[in-house]
Amino acid sequence: MNNNDNLSYSREELQEEIKYLRLLSDRFQNIQVASTEVINLEAILNLPKGTEHFLSDIHGEYETFSHVLANASGVVRKKIDDVFGKNIREKDKKILATLIYYPEEKLDLVLKDEENPEEWFTVTLRRLVVVARAAASKYTRSKVRKAMPPDFAYIIDELLNESGEDKEKYFEGIISTIIRIDRAEAFIIAICQFIQRLLIDRLHVIGDIFDRGPSPERVMDRILNYHSVDIQWGNHDMLWMGAASGNRALIANMIRISLRYNNIDTLEDAYGINMMPLATLALHSYDDDPCEPFIPLVVEKGKDKDLVKKMHKAISVIQFKLEGQIIERNPHFDMRDRLLLDKIDYEKGTIKVGNKTYQLLDKNFPTIDPKNPYQLNEEETAVIDKLANSIKNSSRLQKHIAFLVSHGSMYLTFNENLMYHGCIPLTKKGDFASLEIEGTAYSGKALCDHFDRMARKAYQFRFQRKYEPISDYMWYLWCGASSPLFGKTKMATFERYFLAEKETHAEGKNPYYTLVYDGEEYCDKILNEFGIGGPHSHIINGHVPVQVKKGETPIKAGGKLFVIDGGMSKPYQKVTGVSGYTLIYNSYGLVLVEHEHFDSRQTAILEEKDIISKRIYIEASAQRMRVRETDIGKSLMAQIEDLNKLLVAYKRGLVKERF
Numbered sequence: 001m002n003n004n005d006n007l008s009y010s011r012e013e014l015q016e017e018i019k020y021l022r023l024l025s026d027r028f029q030n031i032q033v034a035s036t037e038v039i040n041l042e043a044i045l046n047l048p049k050g051t052e053h054f055l056s057d058i059h060g061e062y063e064t065f066s067h068v069l070a071n072a073s074g075v076v077r078k079k080i081d082d083v084f085g086k087n088i089r090e091k092d093k094k095i096l097a098t099l100i101y102y103p104e105e106k107l108d109l110v111l112k113d114e115e116n117p118e119e120w121f122t123v124t125l126r127r128l129v130v131v132a133r134a135a136a137s138k139y140t141r142s143k144v145r146k147a148m149p150p151d152f153a154y155i156i157d158e159l160l161n162e163s164g165e166d167k168e169k170y171f172e173g174i175i176s177t178i179i180r181i182d183r184a185e186a187f188i189i190a191i192c193q194f195i196q197r198l199l200i201d202r203l204h205v206i207g208d209i210f211d212r213g214p215s216p217e218r219v220m221d222r223i224l225n226y227h228s229v230d231i232q233w234g235n236h237d238m239l240w241m242g243a244a245s246g247n248r249a250l251i252a253n254m255i256r257i258s259l260r261y262n263n264i265d266t267l268e269d270a271y272g273i274n275m276m277p278l279a280t281l282a283l284h285s286y287d288d289d290p291c292e293p294f295i296p297l298v299v300e301k302g303k304d305k306d307l308v309k310k311m312h313k314a315i316s317v318i319q320f321k322l323e324g325q326i327i328e329r330n331p332h333f334d335m336r337d338r339l340l341l342d343k344i345d346y347e348k349g350t351i352k353v354g355n356k357t358y359q360l361l362d363k364n365f366p367t368i369d370p371k372n373p374y375q376l377n378e379e380e381t382a383v384i385d386k387l388a389n390s391i392k393n394s395s396r397l398q399k400h401i402a403f404l405v406s407h408g409s410m411y412l413t414f415n416e417n418l419m420y421h422g423c424i425p426l427t428k429k430g431d432f433a434s435l436e437i438e439g440t441a442y443s444g445k446a447l448c449d450h451f452d453r454m455a456r457k458a459y460q461f462r463f464q465r466k467y468e469p470i471s472d473y474m475w476y477l478w479c480g481a482s483s484p485l486f487g488k489t490k491m492a493t494f495e496r497y498f499l500a501e502k503e504t505h506a507e508g509k510n511p512y513y514t515l516v517y518d519g520e521e522y523c524d525k526i527l528n529e530f531g532i533g534g535p536h537s538h539i540i541n542g543h544v545p546v547q548v549k550k551g552e553t554p555i556k557a558g559g560k561l562f563v564i565d566g567g568m569s570k571p572y573q574k575v576t577g578v579s580g581y582t583l584i585y586n587s588y589g590l591v592l593v594e595h596e597h598f599d600s601r602q603t604a605i606l607e608e609k610d611i612i613s614k615r616i617y618i619e620a621s622a623q624r625m626r627v628r629e630t631d632i633g634k635s636l637m638a639q640i641e642d643l644n645k646l647l648v649a650y651k652r653g654l655v656k657e658r659f
């Protein structure tokens with residue numbers, strides 16, 4: 001602490017803040033306590049920055065997601081290589097790595113065949129302590145202690161910090177006691193989880209947790225319990241947020257996509273949403289209908305797809321009707337080109353889009369009144385009301401969505417990086433595209449901020465019975481042309497089901513994707529708009545699957561922008577050719593990791609088959625980055641400043657010390 005600095009506070013300056021300083025003195029009651037805190041904080045500022053991991057487009061793929069968290073996108077294995085080099089066999093390294101990823105399951109397997117468990121425990125515990133030490137080395141003892149599982153905190157602390165020959169006996173003693181009192185298994189599980197936790201200091205999820213994959217609810221459970229996480233909403237997350245807020249068109253979309261990918265288990269079993277009313281309507285209205293375009297994309301062997309396709313069609317028709325209603329009541333969304341049900345000739349089974357007339361692939365619309373095509377019939381109304389009610393009352397779903405709302409946002413700037421899922425809408429000329437909302441034109445950051453507020457506001461009405469017009473904006477965020485989460489000119493869902501002509505399926509992309517992907521100057525413009533920039537700033541996006549197979553790269557604009565949607569979503573891997581990316585930002589710089597292939601959790605455990613991850617891009621910093629240079633560092637420095645003021649106030653008798 002620098003006394004000269006302290007003296008520079010004038011009496012008036014301190015007097016102005018006296019109320020705040022008195023409050024602060026409740027926590028730091030005297031000079032001794034406040035100075036200790038200043039010394040601690042100063043020490044933290046000089047430590048290497050914590051490691052951030054960025055993931056996106058998880059799309060319900062829990063197994064892959066939890067694997068890349070467990071292996072810290074290859075960092076666990078790297079630590080093992082670093083600390084053991086050639087001192088242990090490759091085979092043993094693999095077992096050790098798998099144990100760290102899946103401690104409970106791997107312990108069971110190993111112990112089943114192990115002839116000398118005691119010896120195995122001794123060797124394994126020693127190895128784990130070495131890895132844990134390496135993982136903890138860059139953090140303060142206090143931070144490391146906080147990451148420890150409470151039951152074993154004391155012992156882990158002792159083991160991490162004891163070394164040198166004279167301490168060997170002590171170390172040996174602790175390990176043999178753990179084994180003797182039968183706590184070795186529990187201890188191994190605890191220390192493995194501790195290692196996992198230390199290697200990722202902060203997780204950023206750049207959107208699209210939901211849809212397509214089988215277990216978004218398990219992904220959410222994991223995120224909910226994660227020690228440090230933020231989410232940038234994806235369009236699919238907004239879809240689920242809107243559905244949970246009671247927007248009926250989004251409810252229909254959510255159910256439609258779940259049926260398209262045959263994920264009814266998530267709806268029924270995980271979230272307790274009653275699908276019976278929809279099934280009844282489907283059988284009633286589409287009984288003799290082959291519903292060809294609605295055969296689910298993922299068909300499980302032995303499971304009946306007949307009912308699923310009928311339900312899929314029933315909810316799709318409900319969706320198109322409800323979306324038509326939103327478009328009609330919000331002319332300023334400028335989406336009248338998406339009004340298609342009124343362009344159908346129901347007798348001929350054709351549709352006129354623009355000047356062209358197309359044959360429909362499915363001509364059977366028993367629930368549509370051609371004179372009033374956007375009106376739900378009575379049964380459809382009852383179904384959507386019941387679904388809305390189920391969703392409202394699903395406590396697990398509501399808990400997950402509440403977390404998305406509280407830990408998520410339209411974008412985030414963190415340590416000079418700007419993260420958002422889709423894009424910042426631009427005009428063809430490269431200006432920020434503006435959208436008029438209730439008489440005010442918004443663009444760039446202001447547009448994102450406004451949408452962020454609107455989404456939160458709409459969410460407030462989730463338990464209300466009445467329709468709330470503001471929730472239409474959540475639907476707009478899902479599929480509107482000026483939505484930063486969507487970034488396409490239209491969502492051609494209707495055409496993709498009903499028209500064979502591929503050209504009608506095309507969804508134009510916002511100019512962002514050509515201008516910014518290729519032009520560093522546009523990246524700089526956007527970064528400046530969000531108040532950051534400079535050599536360490538990057539934009540990190542998800543949303544657009546990188547078609548590695550076709551030679552595309554996730555590294556855009558000369559390394560200023562990363563698109564990290566690498567197809568964690570299994571159905572999209574045929575497009576990308578890889579199974580996801582992790583961007584890692586540690587104290588040495590940025591590393592982009594490409595995940596090539598992940599079999600399954602089962603083979604990972606049984607055969608020690610790790611995900612194959614390649615480090616495909618490295619941007620090294622000239623100097624190791626310290627906490628002082630991070631956003632957390634800035635807030636710590638502000639705390640130090642406040643504590644310094646408090647110290648002066650104590651010394652000058654302006655605030656009473658307590659002992």
Ligand SMILES: O=P(O)(O)OC[C@H]1O[C@](O)(COP(=O)(O)O)[C@@H](O)[C@@H]1O
Nearest residue numbers: 208212235236488491492493507543
């Ligand atoms: O391949 P699917 O699951 O039918 O979805 C296609 C639809 O998903 C979208 O790509 C939006 O989802 P993404 O955000 O994952 O890209 C739409 O633009 C498109 O119409």
Ligand SMILES: [Mn+2]
Nearest residue numbers: 208234235543
């Ligand atoms: Mn998306």
